[in-house]
Amino acid sequence: MSDTINVTLEVWRQPGAKAQGRFERYEMNGVSTHASFLEMLDGLNEKLINEGKEPIAFEHDCREGICGSCGFVINGQAHGPDRGTTVCQLHMRRFKSGTHLVLEPWRAKAFPVVRDLMVDRTSFDKIQAAGGYNGVNVGNAPDANAILVGKEAAGEAFDAAACIGCGACVAACKNASAMLFTSAKVGHFAMLPQGQPERYRRVARMFDEMEAQGFGACSWTQECEAACPKGISVKWISRGKRDYLKAKLVKDSGQSSDDGFAG
């Protein structure tokens, strides 16, 4: 195996949110196969700067697959070809020399492009601020072992809570729905005894906020699960939808949803 490869990149360049975008072509030769995908882009940017040209803007921070900052589409796939891998954890040894790579930002109404491959995902936090928490003040908590949680339930709650909020689910969905993100948040709390008191109020508010933020509806194509770098399952969507229905039914019948289903 040769230690370096050549790749051709076609990158979406857009100088600002309102500006017109277009693809620009770059050749990167002699890229070390040990480099990560983002390091390859660093190399390209260094080259562009040295030529007096504008570097490509892309989001990133931890480069360990945990902060959820990075993310763009490579040849039609959110975060690129490797399953369960953020683009910062993708490595160049994955590609053959001569590969042609098309890089585009997440495309969704609720994620406006900021510049090039970088989008604004603050709409996710609007969803979380609509009840995505347990309402407990500091000083109120009982001893941690006073609330028993089975190993399996804790593990399942963790699976949902592992969502890093990168937005790949939205990018992969033809409706640009944020159903997987929202349901994972809802599902994490719904799995735990501590999350029960606000369970139905939470799901009702978060789902409604998701719509208000301009995300599309879920039509169950499950592309989101395939694109998710953390392997979040679509089962959370079915559970979330069920809870949402309950919450709405109770509300329509005039009862308080919290009282009706707590426990």
Place this chain on the structure above:
Amino acid sequence: MVLDSKTPTGPLETRWTSHKGHIQLIGPINKRKYHVIVVGTGLAGASAASTLAELGYRVTVVTFHDSPRRAHSVAAQGGINAAKNYQNDGDSVFRLFYDTIKGGDFRARESNVYRLAEVSANIIDQAVAQGVPFAREYGGTLANRTFGGVLVSRTFYARGQTGQQLLYGAVAGLMRQVDTGQVKLLPFKDMLDVITVDGEARGIVMRDLLDGKIEALTGDAVVLATGGYSNAFFLSTNAMKSNVTATWRAHKKGAFFANPCFTQIHPTCIPVHGDLQSKLTLMSESLRNDGRVWVPRKKDDKRAPNDIPDADRYYYLEEKYPTFGNMVPRDVASRNAKYVCDQGMGVGASGYAVYLDFRDAIARLGRQAISAKYGNLFEMYEKIAGEDPYKVPMRIYPAPHYTMGGLWVDYDLMSNMPGLFVLGEANFSDHGANRLGASALMQGLADGYFVIPYTIGPYLSARGPGKGITNDHPEAKKAVQDAVDKTKRLLSLNGKRSVDSFHRAVGMKMLDKCGMSRSAAGLTETIAFIREQRAEFWENVSIIPKDGDTANQELEKAHRVADFLEFNELMCQDALARNESCGGHFREEYQTPEGEAQRDDENYCHVAAWEHRGVGEAPTLHKEPLTFEAVKLSQRSYK
């Protein structure tokens, strides 16, 4: 000036309770008259902001990230300590306190560390109530694991993603306050300066990262929770955007910087692969339980590791430290890796790596047992390094990881600049010269949930409500103008070198001369090099695009790197002034005949707090003596 740590007196165990009991309270109706600015949404910032808001203060939270959930705390893996004694193995507040003080090589304040141990248990309660999915036993109780350097099982964890889950808990609490309107959240804002009036903190200057607008944010107090500065070394395990700007700018305005040379280099990280390397990835220290560390005895031995017979292998930790072997503490393991590589025995393409070999453990325990213990780590290694560690030894090398130094704070977590509070990794407080594993998460949350909500009160109530300034105040306008001018100056430079190239050049030099091992000659040489690069930066850096009014990542970086180019000099000065070796600070001139760190308690048992005198000017040193009543100072030995 005399540094007053405002440490309470009396028996160690009652100091915090009695201090809290005597704090001037602010009535609930009056709390809303105070506006507190919190910078940073990591564990420290998010927990502080939500708790202050719960109490009724009006809070504005600022972060350069698009979302509070991205703060670097998210990357912490191993766990969080707490003196719960759930395992019934004899843990106690005193034991946690003692381990932390000793781990820090006796360079931290007893009172602070005791308080930290005391509130540690409450952190776990709070996190569980928020829904943090910690690991559990089948019976439903919380699980614990053991961490480096201690004899009890007190570490709580959520798989290998403890920081992520604790942060999401704290951020959920924060978003709840955003929901109620008590917290105003300002993402995409880079803090560029502190606004001071008569030496007191009155606000900050921030730049919007989307439209470039630079403006003031004023309030009654400023809380910095902006994390550590490991990226001073360019390559570190920290996130790419972690930086020193907030604390450095506060320092330039008068806040003292304490122990900047106390940095931690973690021994087990995936080594540098080449010129494009942008950061380093941590591999859990637990691997050293079964992996054996070695290098070829012969210099430049190019044979494949599995072709090198035992006789030609140098198991240097086992040979030098027969008692502790591969399990010596972080600083010792790191330093020895550097020694063998400096002598030309290092492996891999760069020659800066050592082997961590599981061959013998696999032969002894079987592949399955090893995979059950370390499966996910082996996978992560293979993803990054592209080699199967079941078949070929891992290659590892130490990497900058954590910074114990930070802005000086008193017992109330207030800096010497009145109105400026500093929490989490950004302050210097609790870890002395070396931090124990799983105690940074504990400190960040202790500061935010349980300390600052009480200790901010006395300052605010003494000033009284409604004393804040407006954005029209001359000092606010001047600070904004300074930031605007500096930004313009950066954009006007038409140089040839990228921002990264300066960061890399200076960082790599720091790593070499001010990293695991330091000497007066090396430090002096480095200071000269930093000055040279700094001067060149301000003439020859190239920032493209040239627009200041759109998202401009090169400009963001330029502001940060400009500050590293000043701060790094202070780090070297501090290392040069501390003529002893302690914890992570190893001065080659001060070692025992066996090559171990030699502390000098007579002359250096103090906190070194530096006062800024201008860029390139010699800073002034203020010493806060450390006194020990509950513990006895002792020399560490691992032979």
